[in-house]
Amino acid sequence: AQSVTQLDSHVSVSEGTPVLLRCNYSSSYSPSLFWYVQHPNKGLQLLLKYTSAATLVKGINGFEAEFKKSETSFHLTKPSAHMSDAAEYFCVVSGYSSASKIIFGSGTRLSIRP
Amino acid sequence: DVKVTQSSRYLVKRTGEKVFLECVQDMDHENMFWYRQDPGLGLRLIYFSYDVKMKEKGDIPEGYSVSREKKERFSLILESASTNQTSMYLCASSPQGVATEAFFGQGTRLTVV
Numbered sequence: 001a002q003s004v005t006q007l008d009s010h011v012s013v014s015e016g017t018p019v020l021l022r023c024n025y026s027s028s029y030s031p032s033l034f035w036y037v038q039h040p041n042k043g044l045q046l047l048l049k050y051t052s053a054a055t056l057v058k059g060i061n062g063f064e065a066e067f068k069k070s071e072t073s074f075h076l077t078k079p080s081a082h083m084s085d086a087a088e089y090f091c092v093v094s095g096y097s098s099a100s101k102i103i104f105g106s107g108t109r110l111s112i113r114p
Numbered sequence: 115d116v117k118v119t120q121s122s123r124y125l126v127k128r129t130g131e132k133v134f135l136e137c138v139q140d141m142d143h144e145n146m147f148w149y150r151q152d153p154g155l156g157l158r159l160i161y162f163s164y165d166v167k168m169k170e171k172g173d174i175p176e177g178y179s180v181s182r183e184k185k186e187r188f189s190l191i192l193e194s195a196s197t198n199q200t201s202m203y204l205c206a207s208s209p210q211g212v213a214t215e216a217f218f219g220q221g222t223r224l225t226v227v
Contacts, residue, residue: 046216106155
């Protein structure tokens, strides 16, 4: 069985400071991991994905995530927050087969202070 | 441009009614999913389908059923709607393959009164 745990339901940072959104996963096999973003009243958008090719994954809008197998973590980071980053972020795990479930975390709401 | 279309954006139904939520994708994807999204709970998987007429239960299938008679269409059925099924429902599709991206519809906000 697979699952993801997002460790913070809400994160608030000042504009221009670093962002860290934490995610731990559980999977019996080597997982595929994703981060999605959902802006208010908008649809879900893929930020980045891990497919075992490289442990540090770069995504859109300056976000990146590092896969750490020993810590079963896939934290999302950005060096400098922008007001437009305010949104809900979801960590997602999928299995090793093509017919696998896609399981979402409970989400982290990111607020940016001016 | 990839597209997942849900039949209704907003829906209001009465308790006990049978409710159909329809989802159509035009990308020839094998996998299709139904989620419900509630504040603080993220997206919870109700059912998914990896082929026509094939379905598997997700984490919260109780009170729901699904139908996939054609590859492009995946229907979610609430057999007897209840107020605790008031939620945002999201449909998604993805191609078969490891680590493939899922594409989402715009969502249906269902209110059961």
